[in-house]
Amino acid sequence: MSAGYAITTYKIQLNYKHLDWFKQTQSLFDAVLAFYYKLLEKQPEALTLSNQNLLRHLELQTIKQRDGTPPETPLPFEKIPLYFRRAAINAAISMHRSYLGKLKAWEEKQIENLGTESQSDSELNQVGKADLHHNFPPESAKKGKPTPPKNLHMSMLYYKGMYKDFADGHILLKLYTGKAWAWVKHRYTGRPFPKNAALMSPTIVIKKKKVMLHIPVKEIVEDSRTAKERVQQNEKFVAVALTGSDSLAVCTTIEADGRATAPYFIKGGKELAHRRKLLLGYTKRGIAGNNTPRFMTHTVGNAVLSVPQEHRPNKKYYDKITRLTDHYAHEVSRKIVDYAIKQGAKLIVLPELKESFDQAKKPYLGKTTYDFIGRRIARYVQYKAWQKGLVAMTSKPYYASTRCYHCDAPIAKHNTEYQNPSANFYGGKNFVCKEGHRGSTALNSARNLGKGFYERFYADVA
Numbered sequence: 001m002s003a004g005y006a007i008t009t010y011k012i013q014l015n016y017k018h019l020d021w022f023k024q025t026q027s028l029f030d031a032v033l034a035f036y037y038k039l040l041e042k043q044p045e046a047l048t049l050s051n052q053n054l055l056r057h058l059e060l061q062t063i064k065q066r067d068g069t070p071p072e073t074p075l076p077f078e079k080i081p082l083y084f085r086r087a088a089i090n091a092a093i094s095m096h097r098s099y100l101g102k103l104k105a106w107e108e109k110q111i112e113n114l115g116t117e118s119q120s121d122s123e124l125n126q127v128g129k130a131d132l133h134h135n136f137p138p139e140s141a142k143k144g145k146p147t148p149p150k151n152l153h154m155s156m157l158y159y160k161g162m163y164k165d166f167a168d169g170h171i172l173l174k175l176y177t178g179k180a181w182a183w184v185k186h187r188y189t190g191r192p193f194p195k196n197a198a199l200m201s202p203t204i205v206i207k208k209k210k211v212m213l214h215i216p217v218k219e220i221v222e223d224s225r226t227a228k229e230r231v232q233q234n235e236k237f238v239a240v241a242l243t244g245s246d247s248l249a250v251c252t253t254i255e256a257d258g259r260a261t262a263p264y265f266i267k268g269g270k271e272l273a274h275r276r277k278l279l280l281g282y283t284k285r286g287i288a289g290n291n292t293p294r295f296m297t298h299t300v301g302n303a304v305l306s307v308p309q310e311h312r313p314n315k316k317y318y319d320k321i322t323r324l325t326d327h328y329a330h331e332v333s334r335k336i337v338d339y340a341i342k343q344g345a346k347l348i349v350l351p352e353l354k355e356s357f358d359q360a361k362k363p364y365l366g367k368t369t370y371d372f373i374g375r376r377i378a379r380y381v382q383y384k385a386w387q388k389g390l391v392a393m394t395s396k397p398y399y400a401s402t403r404c405y406h407c408d409a410p411i412a413k414h415n416t417e418y419q420n421p422s423a424n425f426y427g428g429k430n431f432v433c434k435e436g437h438r439g440s441t442a443l444n445s446a447r448n449l450g451k452g453f454y455e456r457f458y459a460d461v462a
C-alpha cells in the first residue's frame with residue numbers, strides 16, 4: 001500500500017486588540033477581489049489559461065512592470081502587498097470559474113430539455129421561423145438560471161509574506177489599519193498541531209466578533225486511499241439529514257469555504273407513512289375471524305411484525321410494505337445523488353446511524369418512518385453514488401439534531417406555532433434556539449452534519 005498525504009484544516013481562535021483592523025483588511029481584500037472579478041468578466045477568452053497564467057495575465061494588465069511600463073488598467077489601490085493581491089486575484093478567478101461552471105451546467109440542461117421537445121419545435125417551425133427566433137429562449141426556460149455572485153467576498157488566504165513567526169501560541173499578521181500596513185502579534189487558542197506535520201497558509205475567517213485562522217495541516221498517511229478521500233474534500237460536498245417527517249431527506253451543499261448553501265427537501269414521508277399504515281391495517285383485518293392458530297391472533301399490528309416473516313399471516317402485505325419502502329428508498333437515494341451531481345459535488349456525507357440490534361433484526365418495529373427507511377436510503381446512496389463516480393461516506397452526527405447551526409446553542413423543537421417548543425420533542429419539524437434562530441430541524445441537522453465534517457476533515461489543497 002502506498003503512502004499519501006492528508007490535509008486537515010485546523011481552526012484556531014485569535015485573540016485580538018483591533019477587530020476594526022481585520023475588518024479594514026477584509027474590505028480592502030474584497031475591493032481588490034471585485035476589481036479583478038470585473039476585469040475577468042470583460043475577457044472571457046482569457047479563461048482558457050491555467051490559473052497560474054491567468055494570474056500573470058491579470059497582473060500584466062494592472063501592475064507597473066519592472067522596466068517601468070505602465071499598465072493598461074491600473075489597480076486603483078496603493079501599496080497592496082504582493083501576496084495579498086495574489087490571494088485576491090486567485091479568489092476572483094475561483095469565484096468566476098465557479099459561476100461559469102454553474103452557468104454551463106444550466107445551459108447544457110436547457111439544450112437537453114429542448115431536445116426532448118423537438119416535436120413542438122418542428123411544429124413551431126411550420127408556423128414561422130421568424131417568430132421562433134424572436135421568442136427564443138422562451139421566458140420559462142430562464143427559470144433557475146444561475147446569477148453572477150452579488151456579494152464579491154471571500155475570506156482572506158494569507159500566503160507567506162502576510163504572516164510570520166507562527167509558533168508557540170502566537171502569530172504575526174500583516175494587517176491594514178485603514179492608513180497603513182502593520183505587523184500585529186496575536187495569541188491564539190486551539191487544539192495543538194500534530195507533530196511532523198506541515199502547516200500551510202492560513203485563511204482568516206471573520207465571523208461577527210470572532211476571528212479564526214483556518215490552517216490546512218498536511219500529514220503523511222500510510223493508507224493512500226484515506227488520503228485520496230480526504231483530498232477530495234477540498235471540493236464542496238453534500239451533507240444529508242434523514243428524518244422521519246415528511247421530508248425523508250434534506251440536503252445541503254457545503255461550499256469549499258464552509259458555507260452551507262442550496263437546501264433541498266425530498267418529501268414523501270407523509271405519503272409513505274399513510275400507505276404503510278393502510279397495509280398494516282390490512283394485516284390486522286386479515287387476522288380477525290380466520291382460523292389462524294390462537295397465538296397468532298394475539299400478535300396484531302406492529303407487534304405481529306416480530307414474528308419471522310415467512311411465518312407471518314398475511315405475508316403478501318408485509319411483502320408489499322417491503323417493496324413500498326424499497327421503492328421510496330430508491331427514489332430518495334436517487335434524488336440525493338442527482339442533487340449532488342447537479343451541485344458539482346463529488347462527495348456525499350450521510351449521518352452514521354446508530355446500530356441498534358433490535359431494530360436491525362426487526363426493521364418494521366421502528367416507531368417512525370425514519371427508523372425503517374433511513375438506513376436503507378443511506379445504503380442505496382452509497383452504491384448509487386459509487387455507480388456515478390461519487391463517494392458517499394458517513395460521519396458521526398455529534399449534536400447535529402440538538403444544537404443550532406448558527407450559534408451552537410441547544411435547540412427546542414416543535415411542529416406548529418401553537419405548540420410549546422421543547423428540548424425533548426422528538427420529530428419536531430421546526431426548531432428555535434435561545435438566540436432566536438429558527439427554521440427546519442432537518443435542514444439544521446444537515447447543516448450541522450456538514451459543518452462537523454468540514455471542521456474535522458476539510459482539506460484545503462491551495
Ligand SMILES: [Zn+2]
Nearest residue numbers: 404407433437
Ligand atoms: Zn441559534
